[in-house]
Amino acid sequence: MPQLNCEELDDIYAFAINLGKSAGKILLDAAKLRYGDDRPEERAHIEKENAVDLVTQTDxxxxxxxxxQIAQKYPSHKFIGEETYSKGASRDYLINDEPTWCVDPLxxxxxxxxxFPMFCVSIGFIVNGKATIGVIYAPFLDQLFSACVGRGSWLNETQPLPLVRNPVPPLPITAPSGCIFSCxxxxxxxxxxxSNxxxxxxxxxxxxxxxxxxxGKGGMVHGVRSLGSATMDLAYTAMGAFDIWWEGGCWEWxxxxxxxxxxEAGGLITGANPPEDPATAPIEEARLGSRLYLAIR
Amino acid sequence: MPQLNCEELDDIYAFAINLGKSAGKILLDAAKLRYGDDRPEERAHIEKENAVDLVTQTDxxxxxxxxxQIAQKYPSHKFIGEETYSKGASRDYLINDEPTWCVDPLxxxxxxxxxFPMFCVSIGFIVNGKATIGVIYAPFLDQLFSACVGRGSWLNETQPLPLVRNPVPPLPITAPSGCIFSCxxxxxxxxxxxSNxxxxxxxxxxxxxxxxxxxGKGGMVHGVRSLGSATMDLAYTAMGAFDIWWEGGCWEWxxxxxxxxxxEAGGLITGANPPEDPATAPIEEARLGSRLYLAIR
Incomplete structure (x- = not known):
């Protein structure tokens, strides 16, 4: 199995953050063609086309x-992207032990x-099957979430996550009552x-x-939130803004x-199927490649 | 009935925008006491208290x-605020024809x-029962929505709303299919x-x-979103990010x-009870003080 030393990981982390920022800028620039005052001649052309096609193209x-960018800098690393995968025929090339980039461009x-501002680019770097570096950038909000194993989790590179800390408040003793539930x-x-x-x-x-x-199943959560982006849901759970996120049908990217x-923010992610005996069953870490997830801040 | 001339309205609009910004800054500063690196000695004190009490106090x-600020600048204007009202005993002093400020501090x-970043201060100015000036500021997102009758609707004072324009795309002919529905x-x-x-x-x-x-009632909307703030829902409907917002139980503020x-962004707001004959009934403008609202971008 490949090992990366500390300096290599630092380099990859810095590269991933810059890549997230520049990819997010491309997304926002393409969006601006649909509303902004930039390049009105280009916009005029694009307005004629279907917004959905435009998005597919941007994706x-x-x-x-x-x-x-990754192939140029790290030619030996594997790459899995949503668009690349959709065009492929099999699942053969999904996560294994090799250093692998796992990317959702949008x-x-x-x-x-x-x-609606809740869209982002998501760049994960996986080693030995473990999510080792994560960068999520929401360019409309200018919110950058980033983490690298052992280095903590950050908002805009300056604010440690979760935001409320010293100490991090525990989940309410009556949870899920008092929690914000994201779905x-x-x-x-x-x-x-x-049906689903x-x-x-x-x-x-x-x-x-x-x-x-x-x-007896009533949970009386503090609030139910739906943003329309699983990736942003996870980022806000890491931030501590959401306490619980539950989803079925996610892909690796x-x-x-x-x-x-x-x-890295101290949160927990596991599968979403209840074990036979919830009182004693160990909480197993979610395996990348499963489809059902339950995340707790 | 009182009339305001153009210059008076311009002054009040500029005042309201500045007031929204400074009120939002107070909200964000109070929130930072719970997470930031500012004034750690104060934060240490506040951490001991209940977060809910802190919020009530901030409110x-x-x-x-x-x-x-309003009393100082416009002593003759009426004021209705969520907190002021909650402490009052009756609805007697809600909207009439006088120039009235209608404020939700949080x-x-x-x-x-x-x-979770979807919180804001909301400042409305009402003349003859009509919402004449509106300022919504979400300080965590640094998003300022503002409008004044006849002057259009704006994001951060520079981008006209709705964002997608020239031309503004119509609702899908199959609406609500294809729409983002906010609730x-x-x-x-x-x-x-x-129950509700x-x-x-x-x-x-x-x-x-x-x-x-x-x-036959299936609407197949493009997405269902819940942000936990009626005011932000309305702002994003004005922005064009949401197509339809439906809510019961709102207050004036x-x-x-x-x-x-x-x-001012060209959207429509009406009551949410269907008329007897939807095909021919006129769409009546929502009356401030009703509780049920349906907004369409």
Whole structure:
């Protein structure tokens, strides 16, 4: 198995942060073509096209940019990107022990189309199957989340995460009551009792309902939030703004960077299927490549 | 009825923007006591107290500050604030024809407690019952939304709203399909079939479900978002980031500023109870003081 020494890791971390910033700038510049005063002649051209096509193109452009920057600097590293993968036929080349970059050029695509600020680029670096470096940059908000194993987790490189600290307050003793619960409705909207939508809504209502309600399942969370970006959800859980994030159906590139940022902030991520005996079962760390995640700040 | 000339309105608008910025700074400074490196000795003291009490105090401090600034500059104007009202006994002093400031010192209190960035100060100025000036400032995001009747609606004083323009794209012809739908779970979590929670979730699922689902009510919206702040929801609807916002149970101070910002951005706000014949009924402008709102970008 490959090992990286401290200096190598520092170099890769600095490179990843700069890469996140420049990729985010490309995203924001492309968005500005749709609203800004920049280059009106270009904008006029683009307005004629379908906003969704424009986004697809931006997605691919940013991934190509990130991939080429990595290939130039670290030609021996593997690369997995959302766009690259979508065009591939198999899962054969997903995570193994090699140093691997795992990139979502644009998470929160629907938000990006509508110009709701919760979109970002996500860059994870994985060694021996473990999320080792994570960079998430939301350019509209100018919020950069970054972490490297052993070096903590940061907002805009200056504020340690979670934000509230000295000491970090524990989850409420009555949790999930008192917690902010983050969840997403997702794309599967089939109106069948066993559809993802109905199973998710069932869980959302359980979390929201009064204590004692829902046959004892009522969680009375402090708030239910949906941002439309799994990656931003994870970043805000690392920040401590969300206490609990639960999601099914994520891909490696949605979570690789966020897992590192969450873990370095002291958070926990595991699978979302309850064990047989919750009282005694160990809490297993989520495996990259699983689809169901439960994150706790 | 009082009339204000153009210069008077310009003065009040500039004053309101500065007031929003300085009030937002107080909010952010108070939040930093809970996480920042500023004044560690003060923070140490505050950490011992309950975060909720701290927020209540900040709420009251900011309202007192805003109220005193207004009283000093415009002693003849009426003032309605969330905190002031909560301590009063009746609704007698809510909106009438007099020039009235309608202020929520902190919208998104739960977010503020958890340091999720979606919190803001909201300052509305109302003349003859109409929202005439609106300022919403979200200090963590450094996003300032402002509008004055006849002068358009702005993000950070430089970008006209909605952001996507020239031309502003119409709602999808298949709306609500293709739209981003913004909604809030709220505080009423009673697990009874007729509770607010269950009635809301019923509507949320209708909006989310596939076309043809839910007995024909399926809306297949592009996304469902919940931010935990009615005021930010309205601001993002004005921005064009959300297409539809629906809420019951708002107070005047939650929406006074947002209604002006939305309307100046070309959006529409009405009550949320469907008319008897939706095909022919006129769309009535929402009346400040009603509780149910439906906003369309």
């Amino acid at each position: 691919e452009d940013v991934e190509a940019y990130v991939k080429s 998470d929160g695509t629907v938000n990006y189309i509508h110009l 997403e409705w997702g794309k599967d909207r089939r109106d069948r009792p066993d 939508m109905h199973r998710k809504v069932e869980s959302f209502v359980n979390m929201a309902a009064e204590i004692g309600g829902r046959g 949605d979570v690789a960077a966020g897992i590192c940022i969450l873990q | 009251e401090d900011v309202e007192a500050y805003v109220k005193s 919208d998104g209190t739960v977010n503020y407690i958890h340091l 809030e779970w709220g505080k009423d979590r009673r697990d009874r079939p007729d 929670m269950h009635r809301k979730v019923e509507s949320f699922v209708n909006m989310a479900a596939e076309i043809g689902g839910r007995g 939650d929406v006074a500023a947002g209604i002006c910002i939305l309307q």
